[in-house]
Amino acid sequence: xxxxxxxxxxxxxxxxxxxxxxxxxxxxxxxxxxxxxxxxxxxxxxxxxxxxxxxxxxxxxxxxxxxxxxxxxxxxxxxxxxxxxxxxxxxxxxxxxxxxxxxxxxxxxxxxxxxxxxxxxxxxxxxxxxxxxxxxxxxxxxxxxxxxxxxxxxxxxxxxxxxxxxxxxxxxxxxxxxxxxxxxxxxxxxxxxxxxxxxxxxxxxxxxxxxxxxxxxxx
Numbered sequence: 001x002x003x004x005x006x007x008x009x010x011x012x013x014x015x016x017x018x019x020x021x022x023x024x025x026x027x028x029x030x031x032x033x034x035x036x037x038x039x040x041x042x043x044x045x046x047x048x049x050x051x052x053x054x055x056x057x058x059x060x061x062x063x064x065x066x067x068x069x070x071x072x073x074x075x076x077x078x079x080x081x082x083x084x085x086x087x088x089x090x091x092x093x094x095x096x097x098x099x100x101x102x103x104x105x106x107x108x109x110x111x112x113x114x115x116x117x118x119x120x121x122x123x124x125x126x127x128x129x130x131x132x133x134x135x136x137x138x139x140x141x142x143x144x145x146x147x148x149x150x151x152x153x154x155x156x157x158x159x160x161x162x163x164x165x166x167x168x169x170x171x172x173x174x175x176x177x178x179x180x181x182x183x184x185x186x187x188x189x190x191x192x193x194x195x196x197x198x199x200x201x202x203x204x205x206x207x208x209x210x211x212x213x214x215x216x217x218x219x
Contacts, residue, residue, distance in 0.1 A: 020089045028102065029108045039169060043171075081131075116187060120191045
């Protein structure tokens with residue numbers, strides 16, 4: 001495995017780790033989560049299983065949905081990302097529940113605001129690796145491709161879809177959900193070009209370093 005592939009997987013793992021931390025922050029804030037996460041929490045409380053387990057179940061359903069939209073075979077590779085994401089969410093929630101519990105409004109808003117920013121950053125990082133996107137994010141990319149609209153439009157449209165479903169299962173919908181729907185897309189739209197520039201710079205630096213080493217060895 002060459003250095004470029006290793007770097008890709010490192011950023012992929014880092015992005016998922018950051019993303020799941022952000023999701024756990026918003027859930028733990030008790031101010032409301034993104035519509036998709038609200039659906040997961042609602043299903044967990046109403047039906048059973050952990051939030052992370054429902055991440056995997058819904059992901060499997062979305063894989064077939066994405067397959068129909070693109071008229072291609074199901075891309076089960078995204079299920080790997082969902083499994084890692086589900087595990088990450090359950091891990092972070094376990095740690096947060098045992099060590100930090102926001103009780104005051106100020107602390108809750110700090111948790112939620114930080115979570116929203118971290119989600120945008122983590123999503124941008126792992127999406128830029130172009131490796132097995134979470135099915136819900138893959139759906140976002142498909143909608144952008146089919147409509148020709150921006151990432152912000154695609155993410156907002158998906159939020160509204162899952163918002164209706166979260167209502168059905170009594171998910172944690174609150175003021176935080178409104179903020180997520182309104183600014184979640186713009187935050188991701190803000191981080192995408194920054195992360196792209198950062199990763200390209202990192203790749204170019206590694207390539208240049210490798211070339212210099214090759215020249216040194218060949219002398």
